[in-house]
Amino acid sequence: MSEPTVKCEEVLKHLIAYLDRETDAHTAAEIEQHLEQCRSCFSRAEFERQLKARVRAAGSRSAPERLRARIRKLVDEF
């Protein structure tokens, strides 16, 4: 197996942008290759990915029944 072409410092510098899908394709490919071979950076990436997923998931809420009724009434009037 080939050695990672980029260093850990470089990966960590771009990791968040990578997880946000804000890096160019070349940088993303380099990071992916590095993460396949570096346990430390992979662990860090997984942590940030999971935290991001938890933040995203924590937003789900049951709407109050009064809001549901309000929306139904509003839509009925359209």
Added chain:
Amino acid sequence: MDAGLHSFFAEKVERLTDRLYGTALRLTRNSDDAEDLVAETVAKAWAKLGELSDPQSFDAWIQRILSNTFVSEWRHRRASPEVAMELEPEDGGDEPFSLYEKLHQPFLLWWTTPEEEVIAKLLREDIDRALHALPDAFRIAIVLVDVEGYSYGEAAELLGVPIGTVRSRLARARAQLQRVLWQHGKDAGLLERHMSAKAHNV
């Protein structure tokens, strides 16, 4: 009125109400304001329904209407000098912070994967509380990018700020969020197992 279109709209809105309310609550931090925002969003969506070219993209489309409606109002309020200070945190004063690095301090490393355990133990309300505590500008950046999936460029355009400002707000917001979660982890005893075991080993 096209009965089929109305039925399509009514079904979609009924199914999406929870999600719209969840996002609205995060943005407004107030249940009454969140309900008003959802109602305003639904009214706007109906008025603009003719602009929706692909019915399959309805979910993302109406979510964007909600975000746009909130941000438009927020930017308007932000122009008011008396609220500008609260809404726009000053530069500096907050250091970078990584929860992951905190969890990898030597006193925790006896245990194999402390970060996985802590992430798993965080409750939804812990994360909600941490988000709720963020200044508006930070919280909105997190909601747009992490929850709604906006690109940095899209968020910048919506907020009317340079893309670098979005990047900076996100970095500071995440640092602040992780700092609050770290403090909570300590206060709630999520790290006690590690610390007590360490004490026994010494």
